[in-house]
Structures are given as structure tokens and as C-alpha cells.
Amino acid sequence: QVALRESGPALVKPTQTLTLTCTFSGFSLSTSGMCVAWIRQPPGKAPEWLALIDWDDDKYYSTSLKTRLTVSKGTSENRVVLTMTNVDPVDTGTYYCARIRRMVGVPYTLDVWGQGTTVTVSS
Amino acid sequence: DIQMTQSPSSLSASVGDRVTITCQASDDIGDDLNWYHQKAGKAPKVLIYDASNLETGVPSRFSGSGSGIHFTLTISSLQPEDVGTYYCQRYGTVPVYTFGQGTKVDIK
Numbered sequence: 001q002v003a004l005r006e007s008g009p010a011l012v013k014p015t016q017t018l019t020l021t022c023t024f025s026g027f028s029l030s031t032s033g034m035c036v037a038w039i040r041q042p043p044g045k046a047p048e049w050l051a052l053i054d055w056d057d058d059k060y061y062s063t064s065l066k067t068r069l070t071v072s073k074g075t076s077e078n079r080v081v082l083t084m085t086n087v088d089p090v091d092t093g094t095y096y097c098a099r100i101r102r103m104v105g106v107p108y109t110l111d112v113w114g115q116g117t118t119v120t121v122s123s
Numbered sequence: 124d125i126q127m128t129q130s131p132s133s134l135s136a137s138v139g140d141r142v143t144i145t146c147q148a149s150d151d152i153g154d155d156l157n158w159y160h161q162k163a164g165k166a167p168k169v170l171i172y173d174a175s176n177l178e179t180g181v182p183s184r185f186s187g188s189g190s191g192i193h194f195t196l197t198i199s200s201l202q203p204e205d206v207g208t209y210y211c212q213r214y215g216t217v218p219v220y221t222f223g224q225g226t227k228v229d230i231k
Contacts, residue, residue: 107178
């Protein structure tokens with residue numbers, strides 16, 4: 001069964017760097033076509049896609065945030081790490097990781113999501 | 124960047140009503156569009172992929188249509204468990220996943 005879980009600090013001060021970890025099971029990021037994406041959702045607002053890392057270690061970022069984001073595979077095979085530099089109170093929200101399968105014949109959907117982790121940016 | 128605009132932003136309907144939500148892209152996206160449903164405090168779940176295909180396990184009262192710029196999500200007979208917020212989301216050949224601003228649905 002596929003599952004993802006986000007972890008990281010609940011509270012971060014402005015200008016600090018936020019580091020979040022996505023730990024997943026039930027699939028391998030080494031499998032061709034497999035990807036993990038990060039999405040955030042400010043309170044009461046729509047989700048916003050942040051970044052994606054694929055099976056080939058290619059990385060893609062939101063245009064508006066790419067200078068502040070880094071996505072990488074963790075030291076463990078079943079982890080993906082997102083770092084966001086210079087956080088601001090507007091970065092407050094719930095951060096999700098989700099699986100995407102970019103394979104022929106498979107829908108390009110965020111098909112399995114984690115439960116999300118809430119991050120507050122405040123001094 | 125291509126923007127996605129949904130309407131209405133919210134609606135209230137009775138159980139059994141037909142509900143229609145629209146999503147407009149700022150440029151032609153073919154049928155590269157998915158629909159999600161999010162209940163309060165939960166992650167979004169896929170309803171429709173590639174504009175008109177029903178995700179496995181999703182009730183048949185949900186349907187999607189459209190291509191190019193204009194897209195529609197229809198609930199043929201609204202049920203109490205359908206409350207929540209609905210989002211359209213486009214995807215690109217180069218990975219990019221843009222969400223609409225959402226339509227909040229509740230029961231009258």
C-alpha cells in the first residue's frame with residue numbers, strides 16, 4: 001500500500017531555512033516514471049505546487065519560488081527532502097508531499113498524498 | 124505561466140441538485156486537466172483526470188468535460204458527502220501543476 005508522510009518543524013522564524021522530509025512506502029523512486037512532488041496550502045487558500053523530483057533525479061520548481069527551493073532525495077531510499085530558504089510569514093500553511101507517476105498510460109495526477117504538516121512562520 | 128480560473132468561488136445547493144463548476148485556462152491546455160475534491164482538514168483527492176475520465180472508485184455522479192480553455196465538473200445529484208472544496212489543476216509536459224482557486228460547495 002502506498003503511503004507518504006511529511007515531517008518537519010511546526011514553527012520557524014522569519015529569514016530561517018525550513019527543511020521538510022517526505023517519507024514514503026509502497027513504491028520506489030528508482031522506478032522509471034516515479035516522482036514525488038511538494039505542494040503547500042496557505043490557510044483558506046488553494047494548493048500551490050512547489051517542486052518535483054523524479055526517478056532520474058531531475059528536479060523541477062515553481063517559477064515564483066525556484067530561487068528559494070531545493071528538493072533532493074534523502075540519505076535513505078524512501079525519503080525526499082525539501083528546503084526553503086529565507087522564510088516569511090506568508091509561507092505559513094500546510095505542506096504536503098504526493099506521488100506522481102509520469103508513465104505512459106497512467107494519469108498524470110497527484111494520486112496519493114500525505115496527511116500534510118502544518119508550518120507557521122512567526123517570530 | 125498559464126493561470127486557471129474557477130467559478131463560482133462558492134455555491135450552496137440542495138441534496139439531489141445538479142451542480143456545475145467551471146474552470147478556464149489562460150491558454151490552450153488540451154485535455155491536461157484534473158479535478159480534485161478536498162474535505163476540511165484533509166488532503167485533496169482525485170476525481171477526474173485528463174478532463175473527462177473518472178478516477179477509479181469515484182461515484183458516477185461526477186463527470187468532467189471540456190478541452191482547450193474551458194472545462195466543467197458536474198455533480199449530477201449532490202450528496203451530503205460531496206461538501207468541501209473542488210479544485211481544477213493543469214499539468215504540463217514539463218512538470219508544472221497549477222491549481223485553480225477553488226469552489227467551495229455546501230448543502231443548503
